[in-house]
Amino acid sequence: MKTISSVVEHYIKTKPFLLSALSQGIINLTSLARNMMPELEQELGKDVKQGAIVMALKRLSEDLDFRLNHRILKVLKNLGEITVRSSLTDYTFAVSDTILDKQADLISEINSYQDIFYTSSRGVNETNIVVSDVVSHLVLKHFSNERLFQKQDKLASITVKLPKDNVSVPGVYYYIFQRLAWEGISINEVISTSNEFTVLVSEEEVDLAFKVIKDLKSL
Structure with a gap:
């Protein structure tokens, strides 16, 4: 009833x-x-x-x-290190039978570079690769025969370490993303592991996004 x-x-x-x-x-x-x-x-x-x-x-x-x-506030007050990286490019490729081999070749070559950003994620139909601009030419080299859906440059990443109990508290990500949305910040990508997450935003908005996330610790 x-x-x-x-x-x-x-x-x-x-x-x-x-x-x-x-x-x-x-x-x-x-x-x-x-x-x-x-x-x-x-x-x-x-x-x-x-x-x-x-x-x-x-x-x-x-x-x-x-x-x-x-x-939620208990988790947010215990947010760990916040790391910002700029000059990033985000590539989205179609999943293919050869995409993993191309990624292996890329990783092998970028290992010789110092202090670069690299991350990737794979969905059902798309593979996402984010790299520092300095190695963008290597992505184009190794993935030249792959189907490119989208490329976005002039991006920055904000990586946040979360306390371990974040996985047992519903609403943590919602609360963070809501605050970013209230400030009109567009999120290009979200990449997460169990105890940290990374958001990609435009370089123009990274300062504001960093402030929003940093201020969550003092709520």
Whole structure:
């Protein structure tokens, strides 16, 4: 049986930015309830009092404050080293029978270079390679016969070390990416391991992105 509380919670959870704003207590609950009424009444099939919606929102916001913030903020306050690298190029190739051999050849050759950035990831249909501009010519050399979907240059990476308990706390990545989105920062790529993640952004936005992530430690 649907209740006002359950319908209100479902409504809020389907709107991520509203969910975060509610958990931070920066929304006028009366105004929000008024806007929600038509949809909630349609969902429940009956008239709903605005006061009942406000009370459901208040209870939900108090619950969200605990569930969303306390555990997540504990992780964010323990963020480790933040490393920034610039002058990167991002290549996206189609997966092929020869792509792994080409990657092996590339890695073998770039091993002779000092202090360069290299990372790769593979999806079902695409392989992604990110390298320092200084070795971009080697990517073009070894992958000349591969199908190139996309190339993006003038990128920078921000790599963040996460505390080990991040994997058991839901919402950590969501919270970080939400803050970046609020600042209008476009993320070109996300690369992660168990306890660190890297985002690629344009060089024009890297200073702001770094500040946003660094400021998370002082929330």
